[in-house]
Amino acid sequence: MKGKLMLGRTMTCQLDGLSVGIVQVEAETLGGFSAFSIVGLAGPSIQESKERVRSAMRSSGIALPPGKILVNLFPADERKSGTQWDLPIAMALASAMGLVDPKRCARAAFIGELGLDGSLRPIAGVFQMVLGLVGQVEEIFLEESQARICSTIEGIRIYPVNSLVDLLRHFRGEEEIQPCPHRNLDKNQGEEEDGLLDFKDMKGQDQLKKIMVLSALGHHHLLLIGPPGNGKSMALERAGTIQPDLEGQGLREVMGVRSIFTGREEEILSTRPPLLMPHYSITRAGLVGGGSPIQPGIITRAHRGILVLDELPLFSNECLDALRLPMDRKEISLLRNHRSRTYPSDFLLLSAMNPCPCGYYGAEDHDCACSPYQVKSYREKVSQPLLDRFDMVFEVGPVDKTGKSSMKEKDSTKMREEVEEGRDRIQFMKGKEKWPPKVSPGGKALLEEISVFFHLSSRSLNKLLALAASLCILRAGEKISEEDLAEAFQYRRARYKYWGK
Template sequence: MSLAVLRSRALTGIAAPPVRVETHLANGLPAFTIVGLADTGVSESRERVRAAILNSGYEFPNHRITVNLAPADLPKESGRFDLASRGPDMRDVRGQAQARRAIEVAGAGQHSALLVGPPGTGKSMLAQRLPGLLPPMTLQEALESAAVMSLTPGGFRTALWGQRPCRSPHHTASGPAMGGGGGNPRPGEISLAHHGVLFLDELPEFDRRVPEVLREPLESGRITVTRAAGHADFPACFQFVAAMNPCPCGYLGHPDRPCRCTPDQVRRYQSRISGPMLDRIDLQVEVPAQDQGEMLDGPPGEPSAVVRTRVLAARECQLARQGKPNNELGGREIELHCTMEPQAQALLRGAMTRLAWSARSYYRVLKVARTIADLEGAEVLTAAHVGEAIQYRRALRMAGG
């Protein structure tokens, strides 16, 4: 038996009370338990720690591991309690080939994404690694982002110049906190993510009005905050990524853990995300549970640096062809730049009829197919490109089916 103690900090408002991270290894069946009012993000650090140890060339201990975060009555959140010192990298995510591919497509075309799957399958890990795949900010983007941040009470920090913002508000955030507000209107999380990534974990747990606040900015890239004294416009051109469980208990479709939810409970849970909101999310990807062998012993994934090379090449292709990412194409631009082979066109139209898509869904799938083709360096969209894009809009349907 052995005991190790490290010191960290929690966050309560602007205070940072001390926390003792006590790790105990004991004989018994292998297990990894974290106790002490840890939230979901801290609990998921088990897989991050495991990945960091293995990728650092060490053997993960085959013992009963207990991590106690003291004091026990202090809530702990975020990843500051990870024992790993490595930065987020795509190689940390083992398996999950389709979800990894979807994140690559999202980065290449600036597409929004929803990751659906049971707890502990790597949804948050994947979302947190998206910013590392994105192109560097242009001077104009950096200036606009800094201008928005300068309106916050803390102001803009020069150390963040040129870094794409990544905002991840808690699911208790209100509508005004997301969209902006106050007597003298200030930008909310949506605008603070301008030219960066907005990640909403546990999307159905947010107040239903919060996702609806995103609908207009996802289309227009701006948000208007109206108050009695007048209104203020803020920029809100962000890349939206969300994660959710397929049902209230989280285990619908899990191969080993039975789901405790009734079909009606599943429908109510999934319906917290409205149809119009889902319509605006380009990639809706299932992140299924993996078997233990694949999760623990499988080979590491491709490093972020390798994936980013392909993302940057595809984005440069888009800028050269149309001067903007594929996600921003509209109207005549889609017809001009998304030429399809006859088989691809028939496949897409058939899917639209069979799955009862709206026109918006049809064109969003078409833009995703354009990005997939760009990653391959293809000019004309084939049935393979369209077929892959179609699969990225069936996560909730698959989960409910």
């Protein structure tokens, strides 16, 4: 009918950091002078989509009608960015032009960037977007390779799309696109990368290997101190090889974060915990997040995994102090330009440092070239509040070169088995309501003595008890013994040696 306005609607989403918001795309064809307008606080990348959509539809055999074309992104009071809008805008236009059934489009979400030839291209963060759309829509249409990745998500139908032409044929009933069958993740996926590093390469460091097992078992933050060449960095680089595979909600969270920073299928679908080793020149915003718009930092990329800070005193004080709250809260809240974002940051912090700038303070076979002032200034880079958040501050001694090490043959596989068995025992004790384990009478007396003499804070006491509980689990005990507490304190003693009480 002459003068009748045509309106098409589709669904997509906006990724703001890690938050996913539903966005409705409305398209309308109007009379008057030819123009193509996108409203709803659309950023520059969305404004450029007008040319990509126009060319893609022309390549697909669709001529846009004369007159004004208006596209609205609802809600219109939130800023939007990205290139995932091309496909929903094109489908909303096709619906407004009567090329597809508007009712069918209303049940689906569309995510993807269009090439000038009408082909669909992958975008960043699509896995996190799909996770946010579960329960909101019935089906999602994605670029083919990304549809295969997202087919591991339950509760929603994923359709692989190669081009705009194929999608239009599907909605017109000419050539159906079959949804991707659900895929189960292969456990231990990502072992190839771990296989390049192994603790079997470390010889003569029995105690250090036990420390690494304890850290992985109880999620204990660790600071290693010692001269160069004793195996500190070597141990930290291999820390990920003894971590159990991720599963359940934790794995989904990690996969969503990974999809924002990489498009590689094997990396996104890996069940191995992340391990991040930033250089000490990193900025505060790069480490904990920030910028405008607000973006997650390295600590969010290390969520449910390991953050390794080698040469800890060389990081800026601003970076180190910014770690304190995330280590306690397991998340980071950022405020920029009246906008607040909260990102997950449940990471295991493993760090290493030398005892002085030259590295040989107290070494038997090397002379230290540092002045007392240099040594003091170097150590003060690591503040007492940050030290208080380490469960273990351990001095790494020289490598045992006698060949009598009892653990020299222990590799990453055996160490990971110890961690997995320990975690299984913890779950069993939780089921029996025996976790955390009680402290024996002798242990209580020792704990009180240590607390009074070293003026332990409440946080230090809790960390000492948690470390002793991990030692109890490692020896398959039922109660925290005096020996467990004594050994746990020895793994924290270097703090008082190098920084005082």
